Amino acid sequence: MNCLEFRQLKLCDPNTEDAEANRHRDVCIACTQFEQEISGLDKSIHQALSVAVPEGLAARILLNRSLKQPQRKPTRWLWLSMAASFFAIVSVSYQFYQDTPLAEPVLAHINHKPHEFYGAEHRAIGNEQLQSVLDRFGIETNIENVVYAAVCPVDGDEVAHIVIKDGKDQYTVMLLPQYSPTKTYDIDDGMWRGYISPHPAGAIAVIADSNHTHAVARLKEVKGKYWSAFNLVAGI
Amino acid sequence: MKDKEVFYANLVEAYSGWLYRYAYWLCGEKATSEDLVQETYLRAWRFLGSLKDEKSAKSWLTTILRRENARRFERKQLEYSDVELDTLPSEREDFDTRPEILALRNALRLLPVKYREPLVLQVLEGFNLQEIAGIFDIPRNTVATRLHRARQKLRKQLEGEEELQSKK
Incomplete structure (x- = not known):
């Protein structure tokens, strides 16, 4: 390692413990001084960035959360009504089991991995990578500009999680083979907008960031396009 | 439910200070910083089940906070690059x-x-x-x-x- 490489390394990661860098530092007085200078700069930056955290912040956060979900102490009357509601829900759920909207687990997954949705610096991935994901589900496609594709767990099942750049818009598409809804459901939780629809491969979710008005306006258009872009491999 | 609450309380205890400081350097206002942290934790509570690995909790919360801040700017119809920490001098006592x-x-x-x-x-x-x-x-x-x-x-x-x- 030479002086230039050492300094470049220290400027981007001063605390890195690199054996080669340490060997260079041990024999170079100028770089030892440089390391001390950067270390001092970081200490000062830390002091400059430090700001007092308001007292009781953690308590207010916990209080706020509990106020948003008020809990009632169950009375006998409440127990009876809860039991009645439970049986009503079970019977209705049984009837409409096949129509489970799936929105919550799908959105939970996207919220857990939002970086797969974002990133202007995403580049299209290769067809092989995309197809290796789709092969798992016996699906083929001719879609282009896929920037992310992975087999992901949603609600305990494996799904194909795909992110597509469509012009200046970006959409998450999920193929959910274990589900077979009988109609299309809207998704709108304030953060994400889209649809979950029946599909020959099970179900397909097409989702846009609700803040991106242009992408949201095109949802209906792209929903149809993506629906027909993913097909079951013949014979499956 | 009890476990979820304990886990959540631990997350609040462990990371609320960091998230507040980070929020402050994103928006430059004390009140907005606290709002951002509150919103972040409310969203985290809602999707806590999707956090599979406790070790990634700090990154996960930080990502949520970044997103909440971006949403705040989109609501105000401001460009992210317009962030100016103009209010800092008036809050020097911190x-x-x-x-x-x-x-x-x-x-x-x-x-x-x-x-x-x-x-x-x-x-x-x-x-x-x-x-x-x-x-x-x-x-x-x-x-x-x-x-x-x-x-x-x-x-x-x-x-x-x-x-x-x-x-x-």
Whole structure:
């Protein structure tokens, strides 16, 4: 390692413990001084960035959360009504089991991995990578500009999680083979907008960031396009 | 449910201070910073089940907070690049007020957001390059370049300031 490489390394990661860098530092007085200078700069930056955290912040956060979900102490009357509601829900759920909207687990997954949705610096991935994901589900496609594709767990099942750049818009598409809804459901939780629809491969979710008005306006258009872009491999 | 509440309380205890400081350097206002942290934790509670690995909790919460801040700006119809920490001087009592630290804080304020943000994550909370790359969803090398430039720019600005002081 030479002086230039050492300094470049220290400027981007001063605390890195690199054996080669340490060997260079041990024999170079100028770089030892440089390391001390950067270390001092970081200490000062830390002091400059430090700001007092308001007292009781953690308590207010916990209080706020509990106020948003008020809990009632169950009375006998409440127990009876809860039991009645439970049986009503079970019977209705049984009837409409096949129509489970799936929105919550799908959105939970996207919220857990939002970086797969974002990133202007995403580049299209290769067809092989995309197809290796789709092969798992016996699906083929001719879609282009896929920037992310992975087999992901949603609600305990494996799904194909795909992110597509469509012009200046970006959409998450999920193929959910274990589900077979009988109609299309809207998704709108304030953060994400889209649809979950029946599909020959099970179900397909097409989702846009609700803040991106242009992408949201095109949802209906792209929903149809993506629906027909993913097909079951013949014979499956 | 009880376990979820305990886990959630631990997350609040462990990371609310960090999230507040990070929020402050994103928005520059105390009240907004606290709102951002509150919103972040409310959303985290809702989707807590999707956090499979406790070790990634800090990155996960930081990502949520970044997103909440972006939503705030979109609601205000402002460009993210318009973030100016103009309110900082009026809230000086919360800071170290030594002249050299004030000069550095001023230099940090002038640093473009894309350089300042990874620097805050690295210096203030010790995120490594890979973790920062995951939060911003950019390649690790891009993070390294931005941190490199951030420190170079700060050094140059501080050197310029020292020269000015010595001429006076």
